[in-house]
Amino acid sequence: MQEFLLKTADLFFLIFHTGITLFNLTGWIWKKLRKWNLLTLLLTGGSWFLLGIFYGMGYCPLTDWHFRILEKMGETGLPNSYLKYLVHRLTGWDPDMFWVDTLTTTGYFLALICSVYLNVRDVRKNK
Template sequence: MVFEEIRFLIFADYGFVIFHSGLILFNLLGWYWRATRVWHLWTISLTFASWIVLGIWYGWGYCPLTDWHWQVLEERGVSGLPNSYISYLIQRVTGLGLPGNWVDTMTLILAFCALVMSLKVNFFSAKKQT
């Protein structure tokens, strides 16, 4: 590999970690702030659409960001990547290797809670602005 390609792969790796982690945090918390509620509804809906609709062809829970990041990591020589991006993040940040089924279950529960909250604040809020 030439030096520029290695630098690009390192940049892409960190870029994916930052962007994907930010999107995950936004998907969990973006419903809370009035200014981001509509954007949150879009991003959480697209996330579930990816997991379910794209999952028909690529496997349940498919995320293109994870797929692209895995391609970058494989080019960097990283192997043995988990199925779950959340498992990967937990292991990368803390060094903990939590059971994949537990991480997947918690991910789904928290994402579903965020979706419910987004629907609630966007469509069923007690204080509607006129």
């Protein structure tokens, strides 16, 4: 029974966390989702940079919780990055951490800039 629950939790985090990541990167595209996208981007940044002061820069509670489940399932040697883990899990490729961090940070800030710009533009248009 415990194995079933762990596998279910693993699948949940795999889908949910990956979905949040994709939404962070693309949610600004759709006008109706822009406010939600900005909120998730700000929560992500708050986690990385504010909680990161206490837990290490780039800290994400979703990664922490997911990796705890994976460790209970016997996984070892998990990376510090969810995206590095995800790429390896889905493709078997073990990307260099420098490039994972660079692409993650670049993608985050580009999405944040797009989201802020379009949300401000939308508010100004509606006045």
